[in-house]
Amino acid sequence: MTISRYFPKQYFFPVVLILGSSFGCLFYMFSYLTNVQDQMEVAREEQFVRNSVRTASSLAVHDLQDYAIWDEAVRYIATGLDPAWIDENVSAYLGVIQGYEHVFVVDGTGRTLYSFKDGKRSTEPMDAVRTVGAAFLTTLNRAMTMPAEARPVIGGFARNAQGEPHIFGVGRIIPLSDKVETPPPPGFAIVVAGALDQKRLDSWTELYQGSALSIVPDDATDPLLGTLDLKDDDGGQVARLAWSLSKPGTELMRKILPGFLVIGLISLMSAGLILQRARLNNEALHRSKVRAQYLAHHDILTGLPNRRELLSHLRASMRSTRVFLLYMDLDGFKETNDVYGHAAGDEVLREAATRITRASGPGGIIVRAGGDEVAVLLTGVDGHQAENTAEAVLRAFDEPFHVSGYSVAVGVSIGISSNEDTRDEEELIRRADLAMYASKSNGKNSWCHYDRELDRDNESRRELEGPLRAAVAEDRIEVVFQPIVNATSGRIDKVEALARWTDPVLGSIPPDRFIRVAEQSGLINDLGRNVLQRACRAAGKWDVGLAVNLSPAQFWDRDLAGAIHEIVQRENFPASRLELEITESYLLRRADDAERILQRLRERGMRIALDDFGCGFASIGYLQRLSFDAIKIDRSFVNCVEESADAANLARAIVALGLALKLTVTAEGVETEEQARVMTELGCTQLQGWLYGRPMTEDEMSAALAAQGRGAVLAG
Known part of the structure; x- marks a missing residue:
């Protein structure tokens, strides 16, 4: 008969150690305090x-x-x-x-x-x-x-x-x-x-x-x-x-020592009870492990296996047999949650799981992949059978759902992928997910096979990401500058910094392409900071303002204001000469957060311009609330002002709105003298376009500014 039979050894020695150290420390503390009190009394x-x-x-x-x-x-x-x-x-x-x-x-x-x-x-x-x-x-x-x-x-x-x-x-x-x-x-x-x-x-x-x-x-x-x-x-x-000598500490110790021993005895008895309880809990824990293992691989709400179980099944089967994965998302589920509440949404999920299970037949493995997403794994079938299963699932959603006394219409969009040319389970899921979103784009409540055409953007990203990452790390992204002139005098008031990339192998890559890849791959912050730093270093020599574009991924970075301020300080560039251009489309979705970010930028002395104004949905209320300093009229209006009276009237209204709000108004895409004349007559403050110069290198811009006497380095 051993101690471990009654007390688990993983707890016995720690408890003994805790008790010994605790009472040892207490006894030492009492002895120390006794000695200190005696010494104080002697003194x-x-x-x-x-x-x-x-x-x-x-x-x-x-x-x-x-x-x-x-x-x-x-x-x-x-x-x-x-x-x-x-x-x-x-x-x-x-x-x-x-x-x-x-x-x-x-x-x-x-x-x-x-x-x-x-x-x-x-x-x-x-x-x-x-x-x-x-x-x-x-x-x-x-x-x-x-x-x-x-x-x-x-x-x-x-x-x-x-x-x-x-x-x-x-x-x-x-x-x-x-x-x-x-x-x-x-x-x-x-x-x-x-x-x-x-x-x-x-x-x-x-x-x-x-x-x-x-x-x-x-x-x-x-x-x-x-x-x-x-x-x-x-x-x-x-x-x-x-x-x-009187020793009150020693006398006190003599009085409390019996009580200390009694407490020690009680503690030992309590420790014994705790250890006994730990043994019982261990046994209960052992019994619950099976249940915990089940819950680790299953969704509590629907009872379906979860994503972890799906990955386990994929690893076990897709390398040795043909599998099809049907990845589906419930159409209209979010609206059900918003209108009828989460309890109704839970009922819909449970009923949807039941319908999908019935429609998939006995050979399918149905899992809840997350949120309102469900996956069906089919093994040992061909593409025709996978499509039939998808059709059966679609028909299962023809009937409305009856929840909380309401009749709710919920559909399903399905993406289908197979392991015909991949053995990676995550890739198989990604492809099915991509096909499912293509199905949604095609009108929802339908199914769609994965096709490489769907992955063209992804392939492009993969092709460019490595070289772009190297180019950013090696600071090989070039910065060019396009002049922005005063509409009245024609002199350069400001320059806009633009990123350009020419790869030794891939050649010249358009900005809209490599910037999108930078956003998708998480490189945009490093790229944006490199461009801003080089632009500030160059523009610091010129007596003009500097405009720099911010991408959506940059704008929502929590450290945006601090990073820009650090660069401006390091390059000794006056913040008041820096104008950050932001596109309206990604401000309106989160106006409260956007307002806080813009406020932090303005507190550091920077100007904010709303780019491509007129092609989005910004209202007068947003213009006032977000406190912009300037707006830039989209080139689509400027291109038509010569031939279209309607376009001219729209441009006139935009200019009048900007001037009424005391904003600087810049017309983009000015390519002809007539466009420049019309936009100037309409009241634009500044003009930008090929008429005044294509994007120039730093040396070319320095020469252009020197020609009009604005190339000197500012004092301080």
């Missing part, structure tokens, strides 16, 4: 003792100040020593009331002139230095040399020759007012002193409400005691004070 108590000692010394200084700094003391002590006066006016207070054992009067050299001990004057003066300690002289010398304005009263500690520690205060006798002269050196001082014995330490403990203090030998050490060394002014040892 607090030591500081308290230091403050008590400092306060006791300060009291001696305070007691002396009123007697040492006093005109009368100068008269009766410094001028003429009067022991009786000292008994009555000094010792009576300091020695009797304040409880100092000794009161001395000494001169500046330390010679004792008067002594008072235990409440009475000594008949023979006691030696203050011998009584208090030799270090007393250092303190006395400090007091006698201090300036009078510094109030020369000092407290301290000393130990005499007998090893008895004392606390004392010494105050130089000076007058309080200028009515009495300060005694000449060496001067005189009043000294108070008291033995630092247990009685005095007990009084400190009672007075300051601190730990009980005692004096221990100078070298005494005890981990249970806190100690503080008292020093004299010479740095010598006077006494070592000691007190019992």
